[in-house]
Amino acid sequence: MIYLKQDFDPIHTFECGQCFRWNQSDNGYIGICGGKVCRVSNDTIYCPDSDNEYWTNYFSADTDYSEIKKYLESHDETLKKCIDFGGGIRILHQDIWETIISFIISANNNIPRIKKILETMCREFGDKIDFKYNSKLGIPEGEYYSFPEPERLNSLSIEDLACLRAGYRDKYIMDAAEKVSSGEVNLKDIPEMPTELAKKELLKIKGVGGKVADCILLFSMGRYELFPKDVWIKRILNQVYGVEEKETDSFVTEKYGNYAGFAQQYMYYYYRENDIEK
DNA sequence: GACCAGGAACCGA
């Protein structure tokens, strides 16, 4: 088990749009990553002790958010209410491969459907996890599926993906599976690269453009200086801050610096849960 | 039935 006493609320963290495979159950959120199952309720992460290190990294449990918040609030008065509202957001260190596929699917799509496509993908092509019921963890019995490895997806044909109802994105999924399993895109190298180079590497995959690459780097590798700009964020920057699309990069860099990714998440979550005109 | 969704590929200038 892990305790996250400060700056953490599972609702904020799991509902802010960075992840798609955490689902609310009657006693908290159940999630699967790296072939491991865990439950999160309030400030506690319920997992086998042998997985503590994995989830500590996943939740970035050693990161001190007070300094981040202080910096952002002092640079942007308007952002204060967003931080007050979603102060329990933690930017996760998700699995790179899963994040690549998730955000390829996110293109021109909506969150409920993204979740549905990913869930079907795991149920159809992932492995059933050998989960031993443990009453202490409070994880309900059930069938849990891992995220399918690149090699597994690469062994399929594009027709096999039709059951996902992912539309035109199925060919992008196949391209990612092929390039990653062949080593043309080496996922082991990318975390070691400088951000610009890492981004360039990800852009080799069809279906990965600038915004999707930013999401992958921010939500799986902690590149907190990135600020993914989707339709919502563009709308917010325009309507709340009066910033035109062309000026966004300089606006963001000047205002949020190396903490831009956090600002983006607080903003995104707040204005999606509340009316944009306030 | 049009419009939208955590966009990107593709094309022509």
Place this chain on the structure above:
DNA sequence: TCGGTTCATGGT
């Protein structure tokens, strides 16, 4: 480089 079009699918 830049702006417009098209791309499946499901929900509203």
